[in-house]
Amino acid sequence: MSKPKVAVLLGGRSKEREISLVTGEEIYKALLQKNYPAFKIDLDENIVENLKKESPDVVFIALHGRCGEDGTVQGMLELLGIPYTGSGILASALGINKIVTKRIFKAEEIPTAGFRALTLRSFRAGKQEIIKDLLTDPGLPLVVKPANEGSTIGMSIIGEAEGLSEAIEMAFEYDKEVLVEQFIEGTEITVGVLGNEDPQSLPTLEIVYDSEMYDYETKYTKGMSNHIIPARIPEEHRKRAREMAIRIHEVLGCRGFSRADFIVSVDGTPYALEVNTIPGMTPLSLFPDSARAAGIEFPELVVKIVELALEERRPEQKP
Numbered sequence: 494m495s496k497p498k499v500a501v502l503l504g505g506r507s508k509e510r511e512i513s514l515v516t517g518e519e520i521y522k523a524l525l526q527k528n529y530p531a532f533k534i535d536l537d538e539n540i541v542e543n544l545k546k547e548s549p550d551v552v553f554i555a556l557h558g559r560c561g562e563d564g565t566v567q568g569m570l571e572l573l574g575i576p577y578t579g580s581g582i583l584a585s586a587l588g589i590n591k592i593v594t595k596r597i598f599k600a601e602e603i604p605t606a607g608f609r610a611l612t613l614r615s616f617r618a619g620k621q622e623i624i625k626d627l628l629t630d631p632g633l634p635l636v637v638k639p640a641n642e643g644s645t646i647g648m649s650i651i652g653e654a655e656g657l658s659e660a661i662e663m664a665f666e667y668d669k670e671v672l673v674e675q676f677i678e679g680t681e682i683t684v685g686v687l688g689n690e691d692p693q694s695l696p697t698l699e700i701v702y703d704s705e706m707y708d709y710e711t712k713y714t715k716g717m718s719n720h721i722i723p724a725r726i727p728e729e730h731r732k733r734a735r736e737m738a739i740r741i742h743e744v745l746g747c748r749g750f751s752r753a754d755f756i757v758s759v760d761g762t763p764y765a766l767e768v769n770t771i772p773g774m775t776p777l778s779l780f781p782d783s784a785r786a787a788g789i790e791f792p793e794l795v796v797k798i799v800e801l802a803l804e805e806r807r808p809e810q811k812p
Protein backbone atom coordinates (compact mmCIF):
# COMPACT_ATOMS: atom_id res chain seq x y z
CA MET A 494 0.00 0.00 0.00
CA SER A 495 1.41 3.39 -0.90
CA LYS A 496 1.96 5.94 1.82
CA PRO A 497 -0.50 8.82 2.20
CA LYS A 498 0.49 12.20 0.83
CA VAL A 499 0.97 14.54 3.80
CA ALA A 500 0.74 18.32 3.67
CA VAL A 501 2.56 19.92 6.59
CA LEU A 502 0.66 23.11 7.30
CA LEU A 503 2.93 25.68 8.94
CA GLY A 504 3.56 29.38 9.55
CA GLY A 505 0.33 31.30 9.85
CA ARG A 506 -0.36 34.65 11.42
CA SER A 507 -0.27 33.92 15.15
CA LYS A 508 2.34 35.24 17.57
CA GLU A 509 3.80 31.75 17.53
CA ARG A 510 4.57 31.77 13.79
CA GLU A 511 8.32 31.34 14.30
CA ILE A 512 7.82 28.26 16.51
CA SER A 513 5.42 26.82 13.96
CA LEU A 514 8.03 27.15 11.20
CA VAL A 515 10.52 25.14 13.28
CA THR A 516 7.91 22.54 14.34
CA GLY A 517 6.75 22.19 10.72
CA GLU A 518 10.27 21.78 9.35
CA GLU A 519 11.04 19.02 11.88
CA ILE A 520 7.83 17.18 11.02
CA TYR A 521 8.47 17.52 7.30
CA LYS A 522 12.01 16.11 7.63
CA ALA A 523 10.75 13.20 9.75
CA LEU A 524 8.11 12.31 7.17
CA LEU A 525 10.66 12.34 4.33
CA GLN A 526 12.92 10.13 6.42
CA LYS A 527 10.01 7.68 6.74
CA ASN A 528 9.46 7.84 2.95
CA TYR A 529 6.18 9.70 3.08
CA PRO A 530 5.40 11.91 0.09
CA ALA A 531 5.31 15.06 2.24
CA PHE A 532 5.35 18.72 1.34
CA LYS A 533 5.17 21.98 3.28
CA ILE A 534 2.45 24.51 2.82
CA ASP A 535 2.30 27.97 4.40
CA LEU A 536 -0.98 29.14 5.85
CA ASP A 537 -1.88 32.24 3.83
CA GLU A 538 -4.99 33.59 2.09
CA ASN A 539 -4.50 31.17 -0.82
CA ILE A 540 -4.61 28.11 1.41
CA VAL A 541 -7.89 26.68 0.03
CA GLU A 542 -6.74 26.92 -3.62
CA ASN A 543 -3.33 25.51 -2.74
CA LEU A 544 -4.79 22.56 -0.87
CA LYS A 545 -7.23 21.81 -3.70
CA LYS A 546 -4.37 21.89 -6.21
CA GLU A 547 -2.17 19.54 -4.22
CA SER A 548 -5.00 17.38 -2.82
CA PRO A 549 -3.14 15.75 0.09
CA ASP A 550 -4.54 12.62 1.79
CA VAL A 551 -4.00 14.19 5.20
CA VAL A 552 -2.83 17.50 6.64
CA PHE A 553 -0.38 17.66 9.53
CA ILE A 554 -1.33 20.87 11.34
CA ALA A 555 1.97 22.26 12.63
CA LEU A 556 0.48 25.52 13.85
CA HIS A 557 0.27 27.01 17.33
CA GLY A 558 -2.05 29.58 18.86
CA ARG A 559 -4.86 31.42 17.15
CA CYS A 560 -5.85 30.52 13.58
CA GLY A 561 -4.27 27.09 13.83
CA GLU A 562 -4.64 25.49 17.23
CA ASP A 563 -8.06 27.02 17.92
CA GLY A 564 -10.44 25.16 15.60
CA THR A 565 -10.42 27.60 12.68
CA VAL A 566 -8.08 25.59 10.43
CA GLN A 567 -9.79 22.41 11.62
CA GLY A 568 -13.13 23.84 10.42
CA MET A 569 -11.68 24.72 7.03
CA LEU A 570 -10.32 21.19 6.61
CA GLU A 571 -13.67 19.70 7.65
CA LEU A 572 -15.36 21.75 4.92
CA LEU A 573 -12.77 20.60 2.38
CA GLY A 574 -13.16 16.99 3.56
CA ILE A 575 -9.43 16.52 4.21
CA PRO A 576 -8.40 14.48 7.30
CA TYR A 577 -6.02 16.27 9.67
CA THR A 578 -3.89 15.53 12.70
CA GLY A 579 -4.92 16.22 16.28
CA SER A 580 -8.13 17.44 17.81
CA GLY A 581 -11.31 18.50 16.04
CA ILE A 582 -13.03 21.87 16.08
CA LEU A 583 -14.61 21.75 19.51
CA ALA A 584 -11.66 20.43 21.55
CA SER A 585 -9.33 22.84 19.76
CA ALA A 586 -11.58 25.82 20.46
CA LEU A 587 -12.04 24.81 24.11
CA GLY A 588 -8.34 24.16 24.67
CA ILE A 589 -7.20 27.54 23.35
CA ASN A 590 -9.21 29.39 26.00
CA LYS A 591 -7.72 28.93 29.45
CA ILE A 592 -10.85 30.23 31.20
CA VAL A 593 -13.26 27.88 29.41
CA THR A 594 -10.82 25.01 29.94
CA LYS A 595 -10.69 25.72 33.68
CA ARG A 596 -14.48 25.88 33.90
CA ILE A 597 -14.56 22.37 32.43
CA PHE A 598 -11.84 21.21 34.85
CA LYS A 599 -13.95 22.53 37.71
CA ALA A 600 -17.14 20.88 36.49
CA GLU A 601 -15.27 17.58 36.06
CA GLU A 602 -13.51 17.83 39.43
CA ILE A 603 -10.07 17.99 37.85
CA PRO A 604 -7.90 19.93 40.34
CA THR A 605 -7.04 23.42 39.11
CA ALA A 606 -5.93 26.62 40.88
CA GLY A 607 -8.70 28.86 42.25
CA PHE A 608 -9.45 31.61 39.75
CA ARG A 609 -11.59 34.47 38.57
CA ALA A 610 -12.39 35.40 35.00
CA LEU A 611 -12.51 39.10 34.14
CA THR A 612 -13.96 40.86 31.15
CA LEU A 613 -12.72 44.32 30.25
CA ARG A 614 -16.21 45.73 30.87
CA SER A 615 -16.55 44.20 34.34
CA PHE A 616 -13.03 45.24 35.30
CA ARG A 617 -13.42 48.84 34.15
CA ALA A 618 -16.78 49.08 35.92
CA GLY A 619 -15.64 47.87 39.32
CA LYS A 620 -11.83 47.95 39.41
CA GLN A 621 -11.35 48.73 43.11
CA GLU A 622 -13.92 46.18 44.23
CA ILE A 623 -12.48 43.45 41.98
CA ILE A 624 -8.90 44.07 43.15
CA LYS A 625 -10.08 43.91 46.77
CA ASP A 626 -11.94 40.64 46.12
CA LEU A 627 -8.99 39.07 44.32
CA LEU A 628 -6.68 39.88 47.22
CA THR A 629 -8.98 37.90 49.52
CA ASP A 630 -9.98 35.14 47.12
CA PRO A 631 -7.88 33.52 45.67
CA GLY A 632 -5.41 35.84 47.49
CA LEU A 633 -1.71 36.56 46.82
CA PRO A 634 0.44 35.41 45.16
CA LEU A 635 -1.54 35.52 41.93
CA VAL A 636 -0.93 34.75 38.27
CA VAL A 637 -2.52 37.03 35.67
CA LYS A 638 -2.94 35.77 32.09
CA PRO A 639 -4.83 36.63 28.94
CA ALA A 640 -7.39 33.86 28.29
CA ASN A 641 -6.24 33.06 24.78
CA GLU A 642 -2.53 33.67 24.36
CA GLY A 643 0.17 31.02 24.54
CA SER A 644 3.86 31.00 25.41
CA THR A 645 3.33 33.23 28.49
CA ILE A 646 2.64 36.32 26.37
CA GLY A 647 1.03 39.03 28.53
CA MET A 648 1.37 37.01 31.75
CA SER A 649 2.56 38.16 35.20
CA ILE A 650 3.18 36.63 38.60
CA ILE A 651 2.10 39.07 41.30
CA GLY A 652 3.46 38.81 44.82
CA GLU A 653 2.25 42.15 46.15
CA ALA A 654 -1.03 44.05 45.91
CA GLU A 655 0.59 47.09 44.20
CA GLY A 656 1.29 45.47 40.84
CA LEU A 657 -2.02 43.68 40.41
CA SER A 658 -4.11 46.34 38.67
CA GLU A 659 -1.32 47.15 36.23
CA ALA A 660 -0.77 43.46 35.42
CA ILE A 661 -4.47 43.04 34.66
CA GLU A 662 -4.45 46.13 32.42
CA MET A 663 -1.43 44.74 30.61
CA ALA A 664 -3.11 41.34 30.06
CA PHE A 665 -6.14 43.15 28.59
CA GLU A 666 -3.87 44.55 25.88
CA TYR A 667 -3.67 41.00 24.52
CA ASP A 668 -7.19 39.78 25.08
CA LYS A 669 -10.69 40.87 26.08
CA GLU A 670 -10.84 38.15 28.73
CA VAL A 671 -8.31 37.84 31.54
CA LEU A 672 -7.75 35.00 33.98
CA VAL A 673 -6.49 35.71 37.50
CA GLU A 674 -5.52 32.55 39.35
CA GLN A 675 -3.90 31.40 42.52
CA PHE A 676 -0.14 30.82 42.27
CA ILE A 677 0.58 27.16 43.04
CA GLU A 678 3.82 26.17 44.72
CA GLY A 679 5.19 22.85 43.60
CA THR A 680 6.88 20.81 40.89
CA GLU A 681 6.10 21.91 37.35
CA ILE A 682 5.44 18.97 35.07
CA THR A 683 3.87 18.27 31.72
CA VAL A 684 2.23 15.06 30.52
CA GLY A 685 1.77 14.09 26.89
CA VAL A 686 -1.10 11.91 25.72
CA LEU A 687 -1.21 9.93 22.50
CA GLY A 688 -4.27 8.22 21.00
CA ASN A 689 -7.89 8.47 19.96
CA GLU A 690 -10.41 6.17 21.68
CA ASP A 691 -7.89 4.54 24.00
CA PRO A 692 -5.40 7.32 24.78
CA GLN A 693 -2.11 6.51 26.50
CA SER A 694 -0.07 8.89 28.63
CA LEU A 695 3.64 9.47 28.10
CA PRO A 696 6.10 9.60 31.03
CA THR A 697 5.90 12.70 33.25
CA LEU A 698 8.41 15.40 32.34
CA GLU A 699 9.60 17.84 34.98
CA ILE A 700 10.56 21.30 33.80
CA VAL A 701 13.43 22.97 35.63
CA TYR A 702 14.51 26.57 35.02
CA ASP A 703 16.06 29.54 36.81
CA SER A 704 13.80 32.30 35.54
CA GLU A 705 10.64 33.33 37.39
CA MET A 706 8.37 31.36 35.12
CA TYR A 707 8.57 29.04 32.18
CA ASP A 708 8.21 31.92 29.74
CA TYR A 709 8.82 32.38 26.01
CA GLU A 710 12.56 32.99 26.31
CA THR A 711 13.09 30.15 28.80
CA LYS A 712 11.16 27.74 26.59
CA TYR A 713 12.90 28.48 23.33
CA THR A 714 16.49 29.24 24.33
CA LYS A 715 18.79 26.26 24.49
CA GLY A 716 20.22 25.76 27.98
CA MET A 717 17.70 27.94 29.82
CA SER A 718 15.58 25.01 30.92
CA ASN A 719 16.04 21.33 31.60
CA HIS A 720 13.75 18.37 31.14
CA ILE A 721 13.84 15.63 33.75
CA ILE A 722 12.06 12.38 32.91
CA PRO A 723 10.36 11.02 34.91
CA ALA A 724 9.54 13.94 37.21
CA ARG A 725 11.28 13.84 40.63
CA ILE A 726 8.09 13.22 42.58
CA PRO A 727 6.85 10.00 44.18
CA GLU A 728 5.73 7.32 41.74
CA GLU A 729 2.21 7.49 43.07
CA HIS A 730 2.04 11.24 42.31
CA ARG A 731 3.36 10.60 38.82
CA LYS A 732 0.67 7.99 38.29
CA ARG A 733 -2.03 10.40 39.42
CA ALA A 734 -0.81 13.12 37.04
CA ARG A 735 -0.72 10.67 34.12
CA GLU A 736 -4.27 9.55 34.83
CA MET A 737 -5.35 13.18 35.06
CA ALA A 738 -3.77 13.97 31.67
CA ILE A 739 -5.77 11.14 30.08
CA ARG A 740 -8.95 12.38 31.73
CA ILE A 741 -8.32 15.88 30.43
CA HIS A 742 -7.76 14.49 26.90
CA GLU A 743 -11.07 12.63 27.16
CA VAL A 744 -13.12 15.31 28.88
CA LEU A 745 -12.19 17.94 26.29
CA GLY A 746 -12.66 15.41 23.50
CA CYS A 747 -9.08 15.62 22.21
CA ARG A 748 -7.85 13.37 19.42
CA GLY A 749 -4.44 12.14 18.34
CA PHE A 750 -2.25 13.98 20.79
CA SER A 751 -2.36 16.56 23.56
CA ARG A 752 -0.20 17.78 26.41
CA ALA A 753 -1.43 18.95 29.79
CA ASP A 754 0.63 21.21 32.07
CA PHE A 755 0.47 20.79 35.84
CA ILE A 756 1.97 22.06 39.06
CA VAL A 757 2.13 19.14 41.49
CA SER A 758 1.89 20.34 45.08
CA VAL A 759 3.77 18.59 47.90
CA ASP A 760 0.68 16.58 48.82
CA GLY A 761 0.66 15.15 45.28
CA THR A 762 -2.30 17.06 43.85
CA PRO A 763 -1.72 17.72 40.14
CA TYR A 764 -3.17 21.21 39.60
CA ALA A 765 -3.95 21.43 35.90
CA LEU A 766 -2.83 24.71 34.29
CA GLU A 767 -3.88 24.18 30.71
CA VAL A 768 -4.02 21.76 27.81
CA ASN A 769 -2.12 22.18 24.56
CA THR A 770 -3.96 20.57 21.68
CA ILE A 771 -0.97 21.00 19.34
CA PRO A 772 2.12 20.53 21.50
CA GLY A 773 5.39 22.01 20.26
CA MET A 774 7.45 19.64 18.14
CA THR A 775 10.78 21.48 17.90
CA PRO A 776 14.05 19.73 18.85
CA LEU A 777 13.81 21.46 22.29
CA SER A 778 10.15 20.64 22.82
CA LEU A 779 8.60 18.70 25.68
CA PHE A 780 6.29 16.28 23.89
CA PRO A 781 8.95 14.65 21.64
CA ASP A 782 11.24 14.31 24.66
CA SER A 783 8.61 12.41 26.67
CA ALA A 784 7.82 10.21 23.68
CA ARG A 785 11.52 9.39 23.33
CA ALA A 786 11.59 8.32 26.99
CA ALA A 787 8.74 5.95 26.16
CA GLY A 788 10.83 4.48 23.33
CA ILE A 789 9.14 6.39 20.52
CA GLU A 790 11.73 8.22 18.41
CA PHE A 791 10.69 11.46 16.71
CA PRO A 792 10.05 10.05 13.18
CA GLU A 793 7.93 7.21 14.63
CA LEU A 794 6.03 9.75 16.72
CA VAL A 795 5.21 11.83 13.64
CA VAL A 796 4.06 8.72 11.73
CA LYS A 797 1.94 7.64 14.69
CA ILE A 798 0.17 11.03 14.79
CA VAL A 799 -0.51 10.79 11.03
CA GLU A 800 -1.89 7.25 11.43
CA LEU A 801 -4.16 8.42 14.27
CA ALA A 802 -5.47 11.17 11.98
CA LEU A 803 -6.46 8.58 9.38
CA GLU A 804 -8.30 6.31 11.83
CA GLU A 805 -12.04 6.22 11.32
CA ARG A 806 -13.88 8.65 13.60
CA ARG A 807 -16.85 7.44 15.61
CA PRO A 808 -20.06 9.12 14.38
CA GLU A 809 -20.36 11.24 17.53
CA GLN A 810 -16.77 12.43 17.06
CA LYS A 811 -17.28 13.73 13.54
CA PRO A 812 -16.21 17.32 13.77
Ligand SMILES: Nc1ncnc2c1ncn2[C@@H]1O[C@H](COP(=O)(O)OP(=O)(O)O)[C@@H](O)[C@H]1O
Binds near residue numbers: 674
Ligand atom coordinates in the same frame (compact mmCIF):
# COMPACT_ATOMS: atom_id res chain seq x y z
N1 LIG B 1 -1.17 29.07 38.80
C1 LIG B 1 0.14 29.00 38.59
N2 LIG B 1 0.98 28.73 39.61
C2 LIG B 1 2.32 28.68 39.40
N3 LIG B 1 2.91 28.87 38.21
C3 LIG B 1 2.14 29.14 37.15
C4 LIG B 1 0.70 29.21 37.28
N4 LIG B 1 0.19 29.51 36.07
C5 LIG B 1 1.23 29.60 35.22
N5 LIG B 1 2.41 29.39 35.85
C6 LIG B 1 3.75 29.44 35.22
O1 LIG B 1 3.65 30.08 33.96
C7 LIG B 1 3.90 29.20 32.87
C8 LIG B 1 2.96 29.41 31.69
O2 LIG B 1 1.62 29.23 32.08
P1 LIG B 1 0.57 28.44 31.20
O3 LIG B 1 -0.77 28.61 31.83
O4 LIG B 1 1.01 27.04 31.00
O5 LIG B 1 0.54 29.27 29.84
P2 LIG B 1 1.31 29.14 28.44
O6 LIG B 1 2.17 27.92 28.48
O7 LIG B 1 0.22 29.06 27.43
O8 LIG B 1 2.06 30.41 28.33
C9 LIG B 1 3.77 27.82 33.47
O9 LIG B 1 4.52 26.90 32.72
C10 LIG B 1 4.30 28.08 34.89
O10 LIG B 1 5.70 28.15 34.92
Ligand SMILES: [Mg+2]
Binds near residue numbers: 754766767
Ligand atom coordinates in the same frame (compact mmCIF):
# COMPACT_ATOMS: atom_id res chain seq x y z
MG1 LIG C 1 1.85 26.01 29.29
